[in-house]
Amino acid sequence: MIDFVAPTIDWAAVSPVLVVLAAGVLGVLLEALVPARARRSVQLVLTLGALAGALVAVALLWGRVQEAALSVVGGSYLLTPFGLGVQAVVVVCALLGVLVVADRPGGQDAFAPTAAAVPGSTYEEQARRAGLEQTEVYPLVLFATGGMMLFPATDDLVMLFIALEVLSLPLYVLCATARRRRLLSQEAAAKYFLLGSFASALLIFGVALLYGFAGSVRLGAIAEALAGQGASPLAGMDVLALAGVLLVVAGLLFKVGAAPFHAWTPDVYTGAPTPVTGFMAACTKAAAVGALVRFLFTLAEGMDAGTRHGVEVVLWTVALLTMVVGTVVGVVQTDIKRVLAYSSIAHAGFVLVALVGFSETGAAAVLFYLLAYGLATVGAFAVVTVVRERLTTPVPDAEHGAASAASDTLLGEATHLAQWAGVGRKAPWLTAAFALFLLSMAGIPLTAGFIAKFGAFSAAVDAGAWPLAVAGVVASAVAVFFYVRVIVLMVLTPPADELVPDGGAPDGGAPEAAGTDAGPDAGAAAHAVGGGAPTGTLTAAPAATRTVVTVVTTPGPAALVVALCAAGVLLLGLLPASVLDLAGQAAKFVP
Amino acid sequence: MTNPYVPVLVLMAVAAVLALGGVAASAVIGPKRYNRAKLEAYECGIQPTPQATGGGRLPVKYYLVAMTFIVFDIEVVFLYPWAVSFAWLAGFGLVAMLVFLALITVPFVYEWRRGGFDWV
Numbered sequence: 235m236i237d238f239v240a241p242t243i244d245w246a247a248v249s250p251v252l253v254v255l256a257a258g259v260l261g262v263l264l265e266a267l268v269p270a271r272a273r274r275s276v277q278l279v280l281t282l283g284a285l286a287g288a289l290v291a292v293a294l295l296w297g298r299v300q301e302a303a304l305s306v307v308g309g310s311y312l313l314t315p316f317g318l319g320v321q322a323v324v325v326v327c328a329l330l331g332v333l334v335v336a337d338r339p340g341g342q343d344a345f346a347p348t349a350a351a352v353p354g355s356t357y358e359e360q361a362r363r364a365g366l367e368q369t370e371v372y373p374l375v376l377f378a379t380g381g382m383m384l385f386p387a388t389d390d391l392v393m394l395f396i397a398l399e400v401l402s403l404p405l406y407v408l409c410a411t412a413r414r415r416r417l418l419s420q421e422a423a424a425k426y427f428l429l430g431s432f433a434s435a436l437l438i439f440g441v442a443l444l445y446g447f448a449g450s451v452r453l454g455a456i457a458e459a460l461a462g463q464g465a466s467p468l469a470g471m472d473v474l475a476l477a478g479v480l481l482v483v484a485g486l487l488f489k490v491g492a493a494p495f496h497a498w499t500p501d502v503y504t505g506a507p508t509p510v511t512g513f514m515a516a517c518t519k520a521a522a523v524g525a526l527v528r529f530l531f532t533l534a535e536g537m538d539a540g541t542r543h544g545v546e547v548v549l550w551t552v553a554l555l556t557m558v559v560g561t562v563v564g565v566v567q568t569d570i571k572r573v574l575a576y577s578s579i580a581h582a583g584f585v586l587v588a589l590v591g592f593s594e595t596g597a598a599a600v601l602f603y604l605l606a607y608g609l610a611t612v613g614a615f616a617v618v619t620v621v622r623e624r625l626t627t628p629v630p631d632a633e634h635g636a637a638s639a640a641s642d643t644l645l646g647e648a649t650h651l652a653q654w655a656g657v658g659r660k661a662p663w664l665t666a667a668f669a670l671f672l673l674s675m676a677g678i679p680l681t682a683g684f685i686a687k688f689g690a691f692s693a694a695v696d697a698g699a700w701p702l703a704v705a706g707v708v709a710s711a712v713a714v715f716f717y718v719r720v721i722v723l724m725v726l727t728p729p730a731d732e733l734v735p736d737g738g739a740p741d742g743g744a745p746e747a748a749g750t751d752a753g754p755d756a757g758a759a760a761h762a763v764g765g766g767a768p769t770g771t772l773t774a775a776p777a778a779t780r781t782v783v784t785v786v787t788t789p790g791p792a793a794l795v796v797a798l799c800a801a802g803v804l805l806l807g808l809l810p811a812s813v814l815d816l817a818g819q820a821a822k823f824v825p
Numbered sequence: 826m827t828n829p830y831v832p833v834l835v836l837m838a839v840a841a842v843l844a845l846g847g848v849a850a851s852a853v854i855g856p857k858r859y860n861r862a863k864l865e866a867y868e869c870g871i872q873p874t875p876q877a878t879g880g881g882r883l884p885v886k887y888y889l890v891a892m893t894f895i896v897f898d899i900e901v902v903f904l905y906p907w908a909v910s911f912a913w914l915a916g917f918g919l920v921a922m923l924v925f926l927a928l929i930t931v932p933f934v935y936e937w938r939r940g941g942f943d944w945v
Contacts, residue, residue, distance in 0.1 A: 240917035262931050266938035473829045 247304035247313050250291040250321055251387070255380035257284030261373030270366075277372035278336050284376060285329045288383070292322045300819060309389035309452055317387035319601045319820030320524030324517050327608040328379045330795045331513030334616045335371060337792035340644040344507040344619060345371055345411045346419075353416035368411060374404040375513065382517050386524025389532075391441040391451040391482070394525060398437065398489070401521060402430050405514055409506040414646035422505025429498045430488070437485025443478030447471060453529065457536030472541050479533060479541075480548060486529065489522035492552050492582045493559040500567075503575035508647060511571065512615030515578050516608035523585050523604060527597055534592040549590050553702055556583030557709040565716050570618055570649050573716060574611070577675050580713055581607050587706045588690035591697020598821035599689035602814060606674065606682035606806055613799025614671040616792045617664055621657055623648045624785045648784040651720065656729025661786035665724050667800040672717040674803045677710045682806030685814070729784065889941050893933075900929050 245252070257280055268276050295318055298304070304313040337343070347366040351358035381401030388394055410423030445451050448459035449466030459466060460475055468474060488495040503511045530549075534542060560580025567573045585607075588599040623645035648654065658665040674683035687710060691703040789796070806813055907914065907922050914921075936942070 238913050238915065238917070259928060259931055262935050266935040471832075473833055477833055 241307050244304055244306050246291075246298075247295065247306050248311055250288045250295070250318075250325070251311075251380055251383045253287045253291060254284050254325075254376055254383060257281065257287075258373045258376035258380060261376055262370075265370055265373065273369040274336075274367055277369050278332075281332050281372045281376055282329065285325055285332065285379070288379075289322070289325045289329070292318055292325060296819075300822070305389070309454065310393050311384070311387060312389035313387050314528070315820045315822055316597055316601070317524065317528065319817065320386040320520055320604070321383045322820075323520045323601065323605045323608055324379060324382045324524075326605070327516035327520065327612055328375070328382075328513065330609075330612045330616075330799060331509065331516065332372070332375060333791040333795045334509040334512055334612065334619060335375060337509065337616075337619060337790045337795075339620045339787040339789055339792065340622060342413065343367060344413055344509050346413050346416060349407075349411040353420070358416075371408060371411065371510075374408050377401075378404040378408070378513075379517065382521035385521040386528050388528075389453050391444065391453065391456075394529070395434070395438055395441060397525075398434060398485070401518065402434070402489075405510075405518065406430065408510045408514075409502055411510075412505065412507040415505070418505040419507065420505075422502045425505075426498055426502045433485045433488035433495065436481050436488075440478045440481025440483075440485065443474055443481065447475045447478060453532040457533050460533060460536035460538070460541065462538075472538070476541050476544050479530075479545060482529060483526065483545075483548070486522055486526045487552060489518055490526060490582045490585075491519065491579055492586060493556040493579065494552075496556065496559060496579045496582070499579055500572045500575040503578070504569060504571045504649075508571070508615050508619045511574075512612045515574070515615065516611045519578065519582065519585075520604040520608055523582075523589075523600060527589055527600060530589070531592050531597065546590060549586060550699070550702060553583050553586035553590065554705055556580070556586060557706060558583075561709045561712045561716075564713065567716075568651050570651055570654060570720070571615075573651070573720065574614055574618070577713065577717075578607075578611065580709060581675070583709070584687060584690050584706055587699070587702045588693045590694060590699045590702060593693065593697055594821045595696055596693040596821075598814070598817040599686075599693040601817040601820055602806075602810075603686040603690050605813065605817075606686035606803070609799045609802040609806070610671040610674040610683065613796050613803070614668060614675075616789070616795045616799070617668040617671070618647060618649065619792055620661075620664065620787045620789045621648050621654065622646065622785055622787050623653070623782050626781045626783065628780075644785075644787065645782070651723060652730065653784045654720065655723050655727040655784075657784065657786060658725040659729065660784075664786060664789075664796065667796045668724070669721045670800050670803055672721055674807065676714045676717040678714075680804075680807045682803045682810070685807060685810045689814075886944075889936070893936065893941070896929060896933050896936075900926070 261277055261280055264276055264280065265273065295304075295313065299313055299315050299318050303315070306312070335344070345368045346358075347361035347364070347368065348358065349368055351361060378401050381397050381399070381404075384397035385394065385401060388397060406423055406427040409426050410420050412419035441451065444456055447466065447468050448456040449468075450456060450459070456475070460472070484495065488498075491499045503515065506514065530545070534545070537545070557580055560576050560578075560583055564573060564576030564580060567576055581603075585600055585603050588603060589596045625643045625645055627641050627643070670681065674681035677683040677687040687706070691706050694700070694703040694706070903922070903925060907918060911918065
């Protein structure tokens, strides 16, 4: 029997992921041991501390990883400069995302008091009255972040699959925890879970085929087998490898949200609690694109011309389709969260344009794009959390007739675009920031989005994919339409409540949109009146008794997030040099 | 040489025949003895409908038992191989297993403190 040699583990290399996951485990323990009253603050301190610690660890490793990639336990964990760069983007976006999660606009956070209760039940109502909070969201966010950081930093397909599950499962749960519109939230989680499991199954099937082809789950070994140096009996069956590669890519593209694997995106982004949507949109996309780059770029080195052509055809088609679907379908959306969801699909397409050449320039462009897109997205969803509906119910007064006194109830988010009319007058600064995020997503010069898109498209042109770059520019031009439409609506259109002076039902789409969220604490009431026709609950009521207006609540920590994201988007747009340098360093392919 | 994609197509055809064949065969040859319990949506011991009046609490004891089982199940799955190679793995194995046991106790503590074992 050979002697057992304990593996030496380079703890420093693993530290960014380890800090986050350990804090997640500690968070679960704190949930069990800390009294309910103190939980939220303790969890918040722990979560922010862990993410900040991970960011410091990433910064400390930056120089070391430039010299040689750090391989731990034979490549189970492989930290390349690019992987570290993706980890940096994920941690920055997660830090901002957690601050939005912690925000309580209007005195309540965005999460259900007990997510396990049946929507509209008395039990849920009791939990709401008791002021319960589901502070488990913080450990869940930490676990998801840990998975996302592991995702692009492994050379092992089994670890890739585990990272995928570690990042996905907490997200499925988080999607189901919205405080308002409970049924929509649960539906989103169920959809995400079912489709996500399907994508995971595709990915693991691809891993099985690749293992059959190369006799190893290490990416390096598979690349060697592709180059014809493998010892596996099936080496040489390049079609098997191609099928495996495409199945794994399909699983990854699902997480990226690229067409034709995008169908879950709008529903899940709409149903999930908005802070989670922001976190998910920015961080999951960064992690999944990072894993895609790691997987494809490593294998591309070993591919012969034929196999490589096969993969490129698929990437071209997917990139083109994603940009078209994202922009064209995005144009006709009437819900702000759906608009942002389709914009995120379109952005997935732009990122794919950057990586078709499998080149260092492309990898650097991808990294910068992910950061620019992540900042704008977290910021935009943070603004969405504070634009809310307020229900005014006049209290009948016998002496003075109707409407002498009124009680106000703050409802859920006003997500219908018609309700965003005139928001610019109510909150000019927030509107300015939101407009900045939208302009950055559109790729207007002087914002981060412009530099990012320029980098992505010029990387594509360098790689000879100029038709894709042209398609990207056209898609961006079309996308400008729907971003500018929202800005015009916020700044130039008068608010709906100004159109109807004394509380009559406002014209246009506002009452219908409001109806979907009718009653105090939304989901519960909409469910109670039957759920089937919630649209009628407000419009059917006598017009002068109840009105719903759009208000902008004062954000807490989310205000900081909006400010930081806006500053980031502007800085990356005006002075991108230093960050571009960092992205360039991170994209160097170190052996 | 034939088109290299032919084996992939053959594989897909075999998969389709297996999947559809299984469904078709059980529909044709399988015995059909329906009863009330068999026609219900789930066979996990919980009435799928109706829920308790006014929504109310779902009886989640079943899931709690399942989750507690998984905690100990996973624990034992790794304890047995460790027991077999205990001497070989020596100190490293001991430390690794203790870390693993500590980690797997965390969900147990969580469930315990949150009343997962209060059976009323």
